[in-house]
Amino acid sequence: MSVLENLEPKEVFHFFEEICKIPHGSRNLEQISAFLVNFAKERNLEVVSDDALNVIIKAPASKGYEDRETIILQGHMDMVAVKEDDCDIDMAKDSLRVKTDGEYIWAEGTSLGGDDGIAVAYILALLDSKDIPHPPLEIIITTNEEIGMLGASALDLSSLKGKKMINIDNEIEGEFITSCAGGATFISELTVKRESVSGVECKIEVFGLKGGHSGEMIKYERGNANIICARTMLEAMDVAELHVKDFCGGMADNAIPFASAANIVVPExxxxxxxxxxxxxxADVKGELDIKDPDVAITFTEVGKTTTECIDKKDAERFLKMIITLPNGPLAMSAAVEGLVETSVNLGIVETSGDKAKTVQLLRSSVESSKAFLVKKLKTVAEAFGGETSMEGIYPGWKYVCDSQLRDHMVDVYKKMYGKEPVLHAIHAGLECGIISNKIKDLDCISIGPDMADIHSTKERLSVKSAKNVWEYLKAVLA
Structure with missing residues (x-):
């Protein structure tokens, strides 16, 4: 039985629920990409899929709209797949457990993937309809957006005719995004030795933090579980002997880590x-995060006596000190746009395996020179601790365009529907508009979407009413 079948708009939530049945975390997109290709083929629509699994669909205009200018609709098919520690879902294989109270939609124990599943659902509902008026459409649904916009970077858009694009990857209804920051994933890796250690194996766990999207939420200076866990071990090393067996925290470079854990071995x-x-x-951390992240918790649990391989003590200290020294959080605020973070970095992932210990950070800036200088800082810190560095998922920012016919049209439609002006907004998060604008000359684009809260976390939820409002608005814009 469908969980969302009684929600309006039925056509949108039908496809949203179908998407939730297919695992589609970043780098696990074969099934969802094939689903989209089959969807288009079953409706005799022109469709192509590339080596990166991106899907491009072309749909003819509805009757009477054949002479209108082609519009591009764009979203991404991957989600940030995170779950609670006690959740038994395998996010690489299992469906999401979608829930609703009629007001919001969420997934039990996991992230929902409303970012950007709702965009894909809108697009599928539109293409499936036989009575929604629209001009010729070109659909771009990309892969691996959440780990550096890798799909968009690989796109070949030479066959597209459209010069106006609506990106549906915003999480605030009534807010039109008009520009965004550029970014990159920065990886620091240390080679470490291991040695046999005997003692009592224990576990240090950091949890209870809010986490959230590292673009939208970084300005709130929420606690970073990876840094707190490293700090906890370093402060313990000041008073006692401690050996690190393994250390793992965070699930995505663009999600502020809400949990982190380390297995250690200590003398009894x-x-x-x-x-x-x-x-x-x-006690210190709770005092520091009293307002920003009040539910932070750190636990220390004895596992049992053991003899096992641990990271060499000096190498472990080197790694932990690198973690607490690497820049993290909002680093500069925009002087031009009040309240907008200009430059930031998020230490999203910490991982030890064999003779390697690494951190993965996502850096963002709306100023290219500041982004380059931040890269230099990160590289300097990592190399000072003996680390090697690399970068991937580098993407450009999206510059504000003063003269936009699409923006003017969408503002006009919004005012007629709602009797008020939409908010035009620049954001610190990254959008694929920047990459696609570099591939399509003179592209006129804007980003919209319904209200969502706590995306990239297990508390993520999508507003039912707002999803309906944006659906009605999108249809009006196309008409």
């Missing part, structure tokens, strides 16, 4: 000292 006689140190660190 030092357990009390380390427990006391962890409690002190927790």
């Amino acid at each position: 006689g030092d357990i009390a000292k380390i427990k006391e140190s962890v409690e002190k660190t927790l």
Whole structure:
């Protein structure tokens, strides 16, 4: 039985629920890409899929709109797939457990993927309809947007005719995004030695943080679980012997990590000292995040006596000190746009495996020279601790265009429908508009979307009413 079948618009939520049945976390997109290709073929629409699994669909105009200018609709098929520690879903294989109370939609124990599943649902509902008026349409649905816009970077758009594009990857109804920051993923990796250590294996866990999207939420300076976990171990090392077996935290470079954990080995006689140190660190962190992230928790649990391979103590200290030294959070605010973060970096992932210990950060800036200087800073810090660095998923910012026929049209339609002006907004998060604008000369684009909260986290939820409003608005714009 469909969970969302009683929600309006039925056609949109039908396809949204179908998407939620298909695993589609970043880098796990074969099934969802094939689903989109088959959808188009079943409706005799022109469709192509490339080596990056991007899907481009072309749909003819509805009757009476054949002479209108082609419009591009664009979204991405991947989601940030995160789950609660006690959730038994395998996000690489299983469907999401979609829930609703009629007001919001969420997924039990996991992120929902409303970013950007709702865009794909709108597009499929539009293409499936036989009575919605629209001009010729070119659909771009990209892959791996959430890990550096890799699909958009690989796109060949030479066959497209459209010069006006509506990106549906915003999370605030009534807000039109008109420009965004550029960014890149920065990886720092240390080679570490391992040694056999005997003692009591224990676990340090950091959890209870809000997390969230590192573009939209970075300005709130929420706690970073990876940094807190590294700090906890370093402060414990000041008072007792501690060996790091493994350290893992965060699930995506663009999600502020809400949980992080490390397995450590300590001499039995030092357990009390380390427990006391962890409690002190927790008290300090709770005081520092009292308003920003009040539910932070740190636990220390004994697992049992062991003899196991741990990272060499000096190498572990080197890695932990690098983590707390790397820049993190909002680094500069825009002087031109009040409240807009200009430059930031998020330490999204920490991971140790074998002789490697690495961090993965997403950096953003709306000023290219500031982005380049931040890269230099990160590289300098990592190399000072003996690390090697690399970058991937580099994407440009999207510059504001003063003269936009599309924006003027969409503002006019919005005013007629709602009797008020929409908010025109620049954002710190990245959008594929920048990459696509570099591929289609003189592209006129704008980004819209319905209200969503806490995207990229297990608290993510989509507003039913807002999804309906944006659907009606999108149809009006196309008409």
